[in-house]
Amino acid sequence: xxxxxxxxxxxxxxxxxxxxxxxxxxxxxxxxxxxxxxxxxxxxxxxxxxxxxxxxxxxxxxxxxxxxxxxxxxxxxxxxxxxxxxxxxxxxxxxxxxxxxxxxxxxxxxxxxxxxxxxxxxxxxxxxxxxxxxxxxxxxxxxxxxxxxxxxxxxxxxxxxxxxxxxxxxxxxxxxxxxxxxxxxxxxxxxxxxxxxxxxxxxxxxxxxxxxxxxxxxxxxxxxxxxxxxxxxxxxxxxxxxxxxxxxxxxxxxxxxxxxxxxxxxxxxxxxxxxxxxxxxxxxxxxxxxxxxxxxxxxxxxxxxxxxxxxxxxxxxxxxxxxxxxx
Amino acid sequence: xxxxxxxxxxxxxxxxxxxxxxxxxxxxxxxxxxxxxxxxxxxxxxxxxxxxxxxxxxxxxxxxxxxxxxxxxxxxxxxxxxxxxxxxxxxxxxxxxxxxxxxxxxxxxxxxxxxxxxxxxxxxxxxxxxxxxxxxxxxxxxxxxxxxxxxxxxxxxxxxxxxxxxxxxxxxxxxxxxxxxxxxxxxxxxxxxxxxxxxxxxxxxxxxxxxxxxxxxxxxxxxxxxxxxxxxxxxxxxxxxxxxxxxxxxxxxxxxxxxxxx
Numbered sequence: 001x002x003x004x005x006x007x008x009x010x011x012x013x014x015x016x017x018x019x020x021x022x023x024x025x026x027x028x029x030x031x032x033x034x035x036x037x038x039x040x041x042x043x044x045x046x047x048x049x050x051x052x053x054x055x056x057x058x059x060x061x062x063x064x065x066x067x068x069x070x071x072x073x074x075x076x077x078x079x080x081x082x083x084x085x086x087x088x089x090x091x092x093x094x095x096x097x098x099x100x101x102x103x104x105x106x107x108x109x110x111x112x113x114x115x116x117x118x119x120x121x122x123x124x125x126x127x128x129x130x131x132x133x134x135x136x137x138x139x140x141x142x143x144x145x146x147x148x149x150x151x152x153x154x155x156x157x158x159x160x161x162x163x164x165x166x167x168x169x170x171x172x173x174x175x176x177x178x179x180x181x182x183x184x185x186x187x188x189x190x191x192x193x194x195x196x197x198x199x200x201x202x203x204x205x206x207x208x209x210x211x212x213x214x215x216x217x218x219x220x221x222x223x224x225x226x227x228x229x230x231x232x233x234x235x236x237x238x239x240x241x242x243x244x245x246x247x248x249x250x251x252x253x254x255x256x257x258x259x260x261x262x263x264x265x266x267x268x269x270x271x272x273x274x275x276x277x278x279x280x281x282x283x284x285x286x287x288x289x290x291x292x293x294x295x296x297x298x299x300x301x302x303x304x305x306x307x308x309x310x311x312x313x314x315x316x317x318x319x320x321x322x323x324x325x326x327x
Numbered sequence: 328x329x330x331x332x333x334x335x336x337x338x339x340x341x342x343x344x345x346x347x348x349x350x351x352x353x354x355x356x357x358x359x360x361x362x363x364x365x366x367x368x369x370x371x372x373x374x375x376x377x378x379x380x381x382x383x384x385x386x387x388x389x390x391x392x393x394x395x396x397x398x399x400x401x402x403x404x405x406x407x408x409x410x411x412x413x414x415x416x417x418x419x420x421x422x423x424x425x426x427x428x429x430x431x432x433x434x435x436x437x438x439x440x441x442x443x444x445x446x447x448x449x450x451x452x453x454x455x456x457x458x459x460x461x462x463x464x465x466x467x468x469x470x471x472x473x474x475x476x477x478x479x480x481x482x483x484x485x486x487x488x489x490x491x492x493x494x495x496x497x498x499x500x501x502x503x504x505x506x507x508x509x510x511x512x513x514x515x516x517x518x519x520x521x522x523x524x525x526x527x528x529x530x531x532x533x534x535x536x537x538x539x540x541x542x543x544x545x546x547x548x549x550x551x552x553x554x555x556x557x558x559x560x561x562x563x564x565x566x567x568x569x570x571x572x573x574x575x576x577x578x579x580x581x582x583x584x585x586x587x588x589x
Contacts, residue, residue, distance in 0.1 A: 011488070070494070073458075074467070096454075098488045101446070101505075102470045105455045106462035109424065114550035117423075117453050131551075134559065135451055136340040140347065140354060143555040158489075186467035188497045190483070195491030207588060213341055231589065240341075243369075243509035255489050264588045271341055285586055287579060288565060292344060296559065303582060304565030305575050315576035320589055323580055 002035040005092040007080065008053055009099055012192070015049050018095035018158050023056040025122060025161040026093055033124055035090055042079050044069035050173045057171040065178035073102040074187040075180055077110065082179040084111060088151055091129065096155035108153045114146040115153045120160040129154065137273050138296045158255060159278050199250030200234055207233025208262045210253055210280065211241060214269015214290060214309050218246040224268060227317045236260065238276045254279035268309040272297030328381035331434055332374040333388050333444040333456065334367035334402060336395035340449065352553045363398045366445025370506040372513040373475060374443050375406035381477065384408045386437055390418055390426060396529055403524035404516040410527065415534040420546035423455025429544055430456070431463040432537040441482070442503045446471050457505030467498040470505040
């Protein structure tokens with residue numbers, strides 16, 4: 001029976017959410033293609049993870065090796081190359097995460113398997129892989145087809161697929177001997193670096209004013225910060241603002257920053273790249289101000305204003321102060 | 328320390344109004360401002376800083392038509408010593424894999440200790456070229472790079488992980504590093520630098536120059552091709568508040584009051 005592989009992603013003892021999201025999509029694809037869903041797990045002392053995956057898979061292929069205690073694209077590539085060579089899966093799903101980005105392209109080149117990255121939907125048409133992706137920062141969707149092949153690789157965007165609760169599959173756990181030899185890999189894991197401690201805990205703030213590229217210049221930070229204070233909240237931001245050094249890392253909302261759920265998230269000049277949306281979409285109330293009516297942020301906001309944010313900030317601050325003054 | 332930096336000339340779309348072109352496979356590019364891909368801008372800066380610290384050369388490479396030359400001129404103005412433009416009508420439609428194959432043939436003839444790319448391009452967002460190139464030329468790689476420290480023949484790099492974490496990994500040189508935004512603060516170009524850059528030669532390499540065949544490049548040599556481009560469907564659409572800024576501010580305040588936020 002053909003197989004669909006899902007490469008399990010874990011870090012510091014935790015299976016990452018993307019793993020279960022891929023298992024959900026993988027199961028649907030396995031049903032459609034008459035395949036078995038096979039979870040592939042690499043690590044050291046990860047039998048508990050294997051059991052958790054077995055619930056959702058027809059099989060779990062487990063390779064335990066101290067050299068894969070932490071993710072290492074070199075070691076992972078060698079290990080999965082052996083499994084793909086032996087079992088020739090129709091498709092291998094890998095997370096479009098920092099780990100997946102480090103592994104999938106070189107793996108695909110080495111095995112000459114066509115690769116589609118950052119997929120938000122995946123299917124087969126006439127035995128050819130067809131995917132949906134986004135381009136231009138999420139402003140357009142694209143349906144793409146891949147070159148016809150026996151075996152494909154796709155990386156899957158985080159949170160693109162919702163985990164469904166389905167009947168357990170209770171698959172078999174198959175322990176596979178590690179193919180890694182003593183030779184030192186081209187890449188060596190040294191250590192993790194946690195986020196710097198201290199700073200402002202934006203995840204605890206009831207009101208967040210999030211700013212993005214639309215604020216244009218660092219000199220505009222104080223005026224939005226004043227608004228945040230008036231609203232009883234603090235300033236947060238999207239990635240470009242931290243990249244430019246306008247606000248510290250602890251203010252960043254999104255997949256590479258913090259996930260927040262304030263009572264109000266006021267997004268000013270944020271277009272809404274999916275990485276940012278992942279971090280704030282669960283907020284109770286989202287109001288967005290952006291010049292572009294087609295900005296993706298309006299797809300998650302409850303209320304939207306299509307205008308220059310600086311025209312709104314002043315009046316909004318004044319009117320909030322009036323209300324608060326009357327209380 | 329000879330560094331090659333691979334850059335892409337892309338439209339700035341973060342705040343632009345995007346329209347889908349008549350073919351339904353590309354966006355309407357007229358009216359858009361093109362510049363160096365944001366990730367590559369950081370890679371270029373990192374390359375120049377490495378040259379300033381360790382000596383050596385920086386070679387900037389791009390693939391694209393005549394208009395892409397402005398991005399190479401920017402690289403020269405910012406400190407690149409030489410620039411190469413890969414151009415051929417047959418290169419059109421190349422995905423990350425086909426692009427990596429073309430680059431692999433070109434870098435083979437250049438001296439380098441390190442190749443830097445952006446972690447992804449702002450337009451297609453494939454995130455493939457850097458690590459695919461590394462595999463094709465048989466050197467190690469690291470992606471999502473937020474810090475580079477070189478000692479001897481080893482690069483010690485910080486890779487960005489999710490949730491504010493990073494990891495430190497070591498790779499032997501030569502290597503390909505795909506740079507994440509925010510790794511440094513790209514410098515401004517002086518007018519003098521821009522003038523000097525105008526006088527430098529940009530080397531052109533076409534399909535024949537790469538030694539590849541028609542089937543290796545463009546759509547024929549790619550893994551993935553665009554079939555259809557469309558406006559993303561929205562699950563939910565914000566209720567738009569209209570009026571003068573004062574009206575809008577009043578409406579927002581009413582909503583905040585009603586929801587108990589203020």
